[in-house]
Amino acid sequence: MSRPELSGHASIFYNEREARKYNSSSRMVNVQREITLRAIELLLLSPDKASYILDIGCGSGLSGQVLEEKGHIWVGCDVSRDMLQVAHERIDDSFDGNNKNVENDEGSDEVHDPPLSTGDLLHHDMGTGLPFRPATFDACISISALQWLCYSNSASQNPKRRLLRFFSQLYAILKKSARAVLQFYPETAEQAVLISECATAVGFGGGVVVDYPNSTKAKKHYLVLSCDRTSSKQVQQSMPSVEEQTHVSVSAASRKGIDKPIRKKKGIKTKEWIIKKKETQRKRGKSVRPDTKYTARRRPTKF
Amino acid sequence: MRLLTHNYLISNVKGTKEGYPLQIEAEEVVIEDSPFDQELVTGILPKLNYEAVIGALHQVADKVEPKPADIPEKLPEGEIDTATLEALYHVLFNIHVIEGHLVCPDTGRKFPIKQGIPNMILHEDEI
Numbered sequence: 001m002s003r004p005e006l007s008g009h010a011s012i013f014y015n016e017r018e019a020r021k022y023n024s025s026s027r028m029v030n031v032q033r034e035i036t037l038r039a040i041e042l043l044l045l046s047p048d049k050a051s052y053i054l055d056i057g058c059g060s061g062l063s064g065q066v067l068e069e070k071g072h073i074w075v076g077c078d079v080s081r082d083m084l085q086v087a088h089e090r091i092d093d094s095f096d097g098n099n100k101n102v103e104n105d106e107g108s109d110e111v112h113d114p115p116l117s118t119g120d121l122l123h124h125d126m127g128t129g130l131p132f133r134p135a136t137f138d139a140c141i142s143i144s145a146l147q148w149l150c151y152s153n154s155a156s157q158n159p160k161r162r163l164l165r166f167f168s169q170l171y172a173i174l175k176k177s178a179r180a181v182l183q184f185y186p187e188t189a190e191q192a193v194l195i196s197e198c199a200t201a202v203g204f205g206g207g208v209v210v211d212y213p214n215s216t217k218a219k220k221h222y223l224v225l226s227c228d229r230t231s232s233k234q235v236q237q238s239m240p241s242v243e244e245q246t247h248v249s250v251s252a253a254s255r256k257g258i259d260k261p262i263r264k265k266k267g268i269k270t271k272e273w274i275i276k277k278k279e280t281q282r283k284r285g286k287s288v289r290p291d292t293k294y295t296a297r298r299r300p301t302k303f
Numbered sequence: 304m305r306l307l308t309h310n311y312l313i314s315n316v317k318g319t320k321e322g323y324p325l326q327i328e329a330e331e332v333v334i335e336d337s338p339f340d341q342e343l344v345t346g347i348l349p350k351l352n353y354e355a356v357i358g359a360l361h362q363v364a365d366k367v368e369p370k371p372a373d374i375p376e377k378l379p380e381g382e383i384d385t386a387t388l389e390a391l392y393h394v395l396f397n398i399h400v401i402e403g404h405l406v407c408p409d410t411g412r413k414f415p416i417k418q419g420i421p422n423m424i425l426h427e428d429e430i
Contacts, residue, residue, distance in 0.1 A: 121419070125370055131313050131423045136311045
């Protein structure tokens with residue numbers, strides 16, 4: 001599937017039909033759950049205390065559900081009204097008492113069993129800043145949303161400016177020593193660099209954690225940020241102002257995809273090629289036949 | 304939208320100085336009961352802007368049925384008794400504004416609340 005980010009604004013892509021998918025497709029639900037659990041693990045929250053957590057791009061509230069199970073209070077914001085609608089229905093259901101508990105198949109001894117939702121929703125575009133008081137949240141998570149900031153849908157939207165605005169306000173609304181874990185799908189390596197550059201430019205410490213780096217499908221990028229207020233002043237001084245940076249062309253080239261030179265096909269299935277390919281498959285943890293003297297040997301020709 | 308969330312919300316439209324607290328023009332308010340959690344409230348207290356809670360409560364008061372238990376106009380110093388905490392919990396967590404508007408105190412920009420979800424989306428020229 002091509003990337004949905006290229007098709008236009010997030011609020012247009014996540015229409016009612018797409019939003020329903022997020023609640024009915026068990027594969028999507030499981031993937032989101034797994035990512036959220038990993039993100040919570042990376043947050044290093046104090047286990048005995050309920051934290052106040054911001055969920056950016058909460059969508060249909062799947063990540064919020066996991067946060068609730070862990071006993072936290074959350075506020076979710078999303079740009080798609082239809083996704084919020086789905087989340088809202090789920091929260092309403094929890095108040096009506098017909099909350100179907102998701103089975104906890106993974107080590108669920110600590111998992112709380114909340115009959116009621118602790119979430120609150122907000123319709124908001126993260127690229128325009130975050131409307132909260134400074135030092136409000138104990139932590140912030142964001143699941144598969146950040147990459148949307150790398151695309152502009154109108155002439156007035158500048159990806160870099162939107163990213164910087166987002167990160168600087170995120171920095172302000174997090175408490176001292178709070179952490180933010182933002183999982184995202186970068187289209188190119190440059191995008192990942194751009195995002196982490198913008199984060200460090202506003203004073204965040206931290207970097208990108210990559211899970212399953214050898215697999216294209218299961219690979220996940222987590223931007224783990226912490227507010228280190230002591231060293232932030234020097235960083236901010238050396239940070240060029242937004243106006244100076246706006247001339248930097250961001251993703252125009254990366255969006256179209258750089259034209260690759262057309263390579264001539266020459267005997268591709270050579271022994272080296274096959275051994276190299278088997279090696280990569282092995283790295284991804286697939287079962288591969290061992291290399292022997294028969295590897296890549298031609299079959300006898302039929303008469 | 305809970306009154307707790309309202310307590311943290313600010314307006315960041317261009318031209319606002321503080322943008323806090325947002326005025327609530329409530330049309331529909333409901334109460335959804337949830338079990339009282341003392342630790343939760345005491346954990347929240349230091350970050351809470353108590354004046355804003357009182358202000359918000361006055362603004363929604365005539366739409367709330369049944370009337371919530373009274374909470375003191377000023378936060379008492381030192382130990383707070385359980386009854387007060389319980390009343391405060393009720394105000395912060397159980398009162399939901401379903402329909403209405405949030406109004407920026409500086410610019411008068413209105414943010415609509417629909418089905419309990421405030422719309423804080425700004426246009427590119429409002430930032």
